[in-house]
Amino acid sequence: xxxxxxxxxxxxxxxxxxxxxxxxxxxxxxxxxxxxxxxxxxxxxxxxxxxxxxxxxxxxxxxxxxxxxxxxxxxxxxxxxxxxxxxxxxxxxxxxxxxxxxxxxxxxxxxxxxxxxxxxxxxxxxxxxxxxxxxxxxxxxxxxxxxxxxxxxxxxxxxxxxxxxxxxxxxxxxxxxxxxxxxxxxxxxxxxxxxxxxxxxxxxxxxxxxxxxxxxxxxxxxxxx
Numbered sequence: 001x002x003x004x005x006x007x008x009x010x011x012x013x014x015x016x017x018x019x020x021x022x023x024x025x026x027x028x029x030x031x032x033x034x035x036x037x038x039x040x041x042x043x044x045x046x047x048x049x050x051x052x053x054x055x056x057x058x059x060x061x062x063x064x065x066x067x068x069x070x071x072x073x074x075x076x077x078x079x080x081x082x083x084x085x086x087x088x089x090x091x092x093x094x095x096x097x098x099x100x101x102x103x104x105x106x107x108x109x110x111x112x113x114x115x116x117x118x119x120x121x122x123x124x125x126x127x128x129x130x131x132x133x134x135x136x137x138x139x140x141x142x143x144x145x146x147x148x149x150x151x152x153x154x155x156x157x158x159x160x161x162x163x164x165x166x167x168x169x170x171x172x173x174x175x176x177x178x179x180x181x182x183x184x185x186x187x188x189x190x191x192x193x194x195x196x197x198x199x200x201x202x203x204x205x206x207x208x209x210x211x212x213x214x215x216x217x218x219x220x221x222x223x224x225x
Contacts, residue, residue: 033057052079067094074115164223173220
């Protein structure tokens with residue numbers, strides 16, 4: 001599980017990173033708000049651990065920025081500000097949970113896992129998720145997961161996989177794929193579909209087994225669950 005820790009106090013961040021990594025997490029540190037904003041834009045995080053009192057952009061502004069960008073990553077605010085009004089303010093601006101310093105490390109771990117479980121439940125209940133076997137496509141997030149691993153796709157690869165999954169267990173012709181994914185309404189002499197099917201197979205069949213995309217000779221392709 002990849003976490004982003006936003007903390008400017010070096011002593012605290014070293015303590016937290018050591019404990020989190022020993023607990024099996026992968027942690028990236030942002031020591032100020034500017035760095036945090038850059039890291040947030042670069043990749044998808046499982047959970048963001050956010051301090052409020054930062055040297056440049058404070059944590060509340062970071063919260064507002066994340067939610068303005070419609071990033072749904074769970075955010076656990078960890079702050080020395082323990083007043084109920086501070087907690088209410090952070091939660092109102094988009095935090096999912098609030099933990100006051102000092103804290104028990106076991107409680108921190110439990111809260112991280114609880115946030116991740118809650119996020120996964122929300123995904124499973126969403127109409128914006130396509131599922132085919134152990135492959136999951138999150139439409140709004142442009143995110144692909146298989147066997148707990150995120151798969152990075154280009155825009156066209158994502159559109160192709162989405163079309164196949166919307167028609168799972170059905171055979172779709174090259175012409176149908178060209179029309180839906182590339183906006184070409186007839187089958188021209190191009191092998192672009194075959195090339196992109198090959199790209200997808202190389203990415204989603206991560207263990208070389210349980211191959212999902214079938215070639216149906218003379219007809220097209222099918223993704224099977």
